[in-house]
Amino acid sequence: AQSVSQHNHHVILSEAASLELGCNYSYGGTVNLFWYVQYPGQHLQLLLKYFSGDPLVKGIKGFEAEFIKSKFSFNLRKPSVQWSDTAEYFCAVNQNAGNNRKLIWGLGTSLAVNP
Amino acid sequence: GAGVSQSPRYKVAKRGQDVALRCDPISGHVSLFWYQQALGQGPEFLTYFQNEAQLDKSGLPSDRFFAERPEGSVSTLKIQRTQQEDSAVYLCASSLAAGAYEQYFGPGTRLTVT
Numbered sequence: 001a002q003s004v005s006q007h008n009h010h011v012i013l014s015e016a017a018s019l020e021l022g023c024n025y026s027y028g029g030t031v032n033l034f035w036y037v038q039y040p041g042q043h044l045q046l047l048l049k050y051f052s053g054d055p056l057v058k059g060i061k062g063f064e065a066e067f068i069k070s071k072f073s074f075n076l077r078k079p080s081v082q083w084s085d086t087a088e089y090f091c092a093v094n095q096n097a098g099n100n101r102k103l104i105w106g107l108g109t110s111l112a113v114n115p
Numbered sequence: 116g117a118g119v120s121q122s123p124r125y126k127v128a129k130r131g132q133d134v135a136l137r138c139d140p141i142s143g144h145v146s147l148f149w150y151q152q153a154l155g156q157g158p159e160f161l162t163y164f165q166n167e168a169q170l171d172k173s174g175l176p177s178d179r180f181f182a183e184r185p186e187g188s189v190s191t192l193k194i195q196r197t198q199q200e201d202s203a204v205y206l207c208a209s210s211l212a213a214g215a216y217e218q219y220f221g222p223g224t225r226l227t228v229t
Contacts, residue, residue, distance in 0.1 A: 105157030
């Protein structure tokens with residue numbers, strides 16, 4: 001079965017530190033890739049997405065992610081985190097095949113940024 | 116504009132009871148998804164509608180789970196004879212078009228089965 005692995009379950013950083021959250025998936029075909037964020041008490045919201053083209057994608061709030069096909073990875077990065085980035089981060093993958101629209105999700109990474 | 120709304124936000128059911136969870140997608144969105152999120156886990160896909168057609172129900176865990184979207188807008192997820200393992204947050208998401216992959220999520224319904 002296809003799966004998505006997020007390597008870091010809990011990350012604690014100080015403000016201004018750099019962030020990289022790992023995401024690997026197991027599907028070998030064409031994929032659409034997503035990072036979603038859930039701030040405390042709020043809905044899941046899209047941070048960024050990759051469908052095709054430039055493998056380095058930029059999202060909201062200074063986040064970016066790089067798709068490396070050979071490594072089946074889509075790692076999330078931010079050069080300098082802020083206290084307001086404290087949230088749960090989820091990587092999700094859609095297998096781009098036919099009518100398939102479902103997302104397969106990682107377990108999530110809880111990020112705490114200390115002021 | 117209005118986002119995806121779900122009701123109730125919280126539901127406590129005794130084991131064996133039936134529950135119905137409602138989702139109002141963003142107006143005009145063609146696709147609607149249901150996910151189940153257990154504590155400390157990522158969401159898990161349950162089912163997907165395109166308009167009123169249920170195109171994928173491969174994630175429904177048992178025949179106690181049933182979803183419908185009769186008029187292609189509001190959707191209801193029904194769980195019959197609830198069990199403790201059904202306790203989770205049930206998330207609804209919608210997307211604009213059949214080919215659009217970006218999903219917009221509601222706040223979820225937290226179901227607790229006692």
